[in-house]
Amino acid sequence: MTEVAMNEITVTLTTDFGEASPYVAAMKGGILSINPRARLLDLTHQIPPQNVRHAAYYLASALPYFPGSALHVVVVDPGVGTERAILYIESGGHRLLAPDNGCWTQLVGAGRSPTVIRVADSRYWRQPVSDTFHGRDIFAPVAGHLSLGLDPRLLGPPASQWIQLTIPEPRVESRVVYGQVVFVDDFGNLISNISRSLLTDPAIVRIANTEIRRWVRSYGEAKEGDLVALLSSNGTVEVAVCQGNAANHLKLGINAPVQITPASVDARQ
Amino acid sequence: MTEVAMNEITVTLTTDFGEASPYVAAMKGGILSINPRARLLDLTHQIPPQNVRHAAYYLASALPYFPGSALHVVVVDPGVGTERAILYIESGGHRLLAPDNGCWTQLVGAGRSPTVIRVADSRYWRQPVSDTFHGRDIFAPVAGHLSLGLDPRLLGPPASQWIQLTIPEPRVESRVVYGQVVFVDDFGNLISNISRSLLTDPAIVRIANTEIRRWVRSYGEAKEGDLVALLSSNGTVEVAVCQGNAANHLKLGINAPVQITPASVDARQ
Amino acid sequence: MTEVAMNEITVTLTTDFGEASPYVAAMKGGILSINPRARLLDLTHQIPPQNVRHAAYYLASALPYFPGSALHVVVVDPGVGTERAILYIESGGHRLLAPDNGCWTQLVGAGRSPTVIRVADSRYWRQPVSDTFHGRDIFAPVAGHLSLGLDPRLLGPPASQWIQLTIPEPRVESRVVYGQVVFVDDFGNLISNISRSLLTDPAIVRIANTEIRRWVRSYGEAKEGDLVALLSSNGTVEVAVCQGNAANHLKLGINAPVQITPASVDARQ
Helix, strand or coil, X not given: CCCCCHHHCEEEEEECCCCCCHHHHHHHHHHHHHCCXXXXXXXXXXXXXCCHHHHHHHHHHHHHHCCCCCEEEEECCCCCCCCCCEEEEEECCEEEEEECCCCCHHHHCCCCCCEEEECCCHHXXXXXXXXXXXXXXXXXXXXXXXXXXXXXXXXXXXXXXXXCCCCCCCEEECCEEEEEEEEECCCCCEEEEEEHHHCCCCEEEEECCEEECCECCCHHHCCCCCEEEEECCCCEEEEEECCCCXXXXXXXXXXXXXXXXXXXXXXXX | CCCCCHHHCEEEEEECCCCXXXXXXXXXXXXXXXXXXXXXXXXXXXXXXXCHHHHHHHHHHHHHHCCCCCEEEEEXXXXXXXXXXXXXXXXXXXXXXXXXXXXXXXXXXXXXXXXXXXXXXXXXXXXXXXXXXXXXXXXXXXXXXXXXXXXXXXXXXXXXXXXXXXXCCCEEECCEEEEEEEEECCCCCEEEEEEHHHCCCCXXXXXXXXXXXXXXXXXXXXXXXXXXXXXXXXXXEEEEEXXXXXXXXXXXXXXXXXXXXXXXHHHXX | CCCCCHHHCEEEEEECCCCCCHHHHHHHHHHHHHCCCCEEEEEECCCCCCCHHHHHHHHHHHHHHXXXXXEEEEECCCCXXXXXXXXXXXXXXXXXXXXXXXXXXXXXXXXXXXXXXXXXXXXXXXXXXXXXXXXXXXXXXXXXXXXXXXXXXXXXXXXXXXXXXXXXXXXXXXXXXXXXXXXXXXXXXXXXXXXXXXXXXXXXXXXCCEEECCECCCHHHCCCCCEEEEECCCCEEEEEECCCCHHHHHCCCXXXXXXXXXXXXXXXX
């Protein structure tokens, strides 16, 4: 394994600021002002505005693939300027700075014990701290200091409580699985929260009022325009139109109900 | 402070090319062809096409947070291929390459004396130089050479004149402040040019035909959907809808008139 | 020329994933997991979904400006999970990883002999390999290993056949050139496939039903709103509205027919 000099670590940025606004740039400048050798890496700035649940899905889908040497800065922060805390989190080999709104708890998952520190020592902040842009005034300089090797314990006291998002889990009733769409990607693929382990084979997918009996392994297996079910790259049930856009075709999006019925159960109904 | 090897400096890019076109990539390749160790950093490529005033606002909002070691390349250049000059600018510890269209003068501000050089020596350019893409043919290679430590005085003669944008300034009449919206961010917040120093407390905000009497410190202080006034992270008056989009709600955008009336003055009217 | 340490090479990313999805981030993490010192560089993630022809145009327009030290990873891959191959390509000093769908053959051009290797040895892949996301499971780790100096011949056997896109070429009949729009940039400029070498001077441009007799060298030469013809930065005929958007104005886009008639021929008709 190639080693990374401490002050050259990758600092990733995930925000809901959009690509057009100067807020992202101000944060980048703020990090580089503390550590000009930090390696900045955009993840996305297109989390839908203030959508903490979307941020949670995004982080759980993206961060597990990163090496532990990276530091992830997440600013999806509808509570900025209120008493909500800013947290430094270490868990499963990943390190994050994030607001205490639950955006990171899906990443960590149940049953694991993260190390969490409340970012409280204003010595590492930009002064004066605004009430509306902690990304620039707190997250960025703290990330800069951490990228230089600052001991996270100097940031503030350990935290033992934090906000946890209630992530919708699928439920199973009489062998029928009831879940929902939790993400729509740029191809219009509708990705559900029903994981492979809940599937029987063969099974019938119902998404809103549409029934799908055709399963494929990959998009290229069916003809252009075919509506199919498959396993997403996350291992959950996905509904797709081959070479097309299922979300537009079905006029469905996040929260659309998805139901999986084993063929044997369906036949009896 | 960590030092940065001269040939590893950060070179930022700000353009109106959009994210989808190959023009941004051609510029990145052009810089790396001269200095493969330059650290490229996207600021934005979504300045509205040819909108020099927007670029000026963007740069003034973003660049002050960067360390002096960075070199900022700005290509918002409706005059490309005409006799407009390309300038190298040093001011207040910041270094830029930008077309001579005033996009950088708001950053420098009044009363400061920047060092300005007219980019004229074609030795540092890519040949042949096209008439429509100086970003690729002049800005990129010149930035590459500067990132390797080229003395900027070799780029061309000192400039003593340059285009200055007329930035709309608020005016005060009978203690009422008249300004305008100068930026709308991706959250739909309407940010005016009226700075904190012009405010009395309490004050009434009128934006177009809507009156706002509620001031908050941060978005989280009011209920979802509340229309409020607050101080933006730039220190100017901002109109926002909490957890919502004020621009869509009020159907207002850049140039919308904003008027601040001290409550004591308002009561007398 | 500054040298680049092998493990610090630039790895560029070109995809159709969009900026909002976690797929781009998962790829970045996958590369950094193998080589945390790789220098990741976004080219674009806005290739229109599954549009291999657009990717081909993009790569041919952008990659020639890069130094040979870079490695270009291209994931526009409608055939993911089928038997289509993944290729490593060296040609003209450029190195790519791309699906075998022809997206890279326009870059290489006719008459050149690229070195092509079929990526086949799963030792360098992430396990398990999904059927829908080879970007994360094959392209990213292979790019990571290549950036560490892996001999490409270890990736798999040499390939002697690959898919070639049929790129529409202009034809000339009775001295009239018939071509088409092959790209529309974010300014709405309509860029054709008719290169400078096919032009006589003066000439009349017809795009769909609109005739243009005005040629300029640069956008700034005409008045705002003027419809003009000029040479694009690629050296091909382009139709533009000065300070405006020709695609919106003419309601035309990719594939619109473009016809160039020498004035002397036109006068005789």
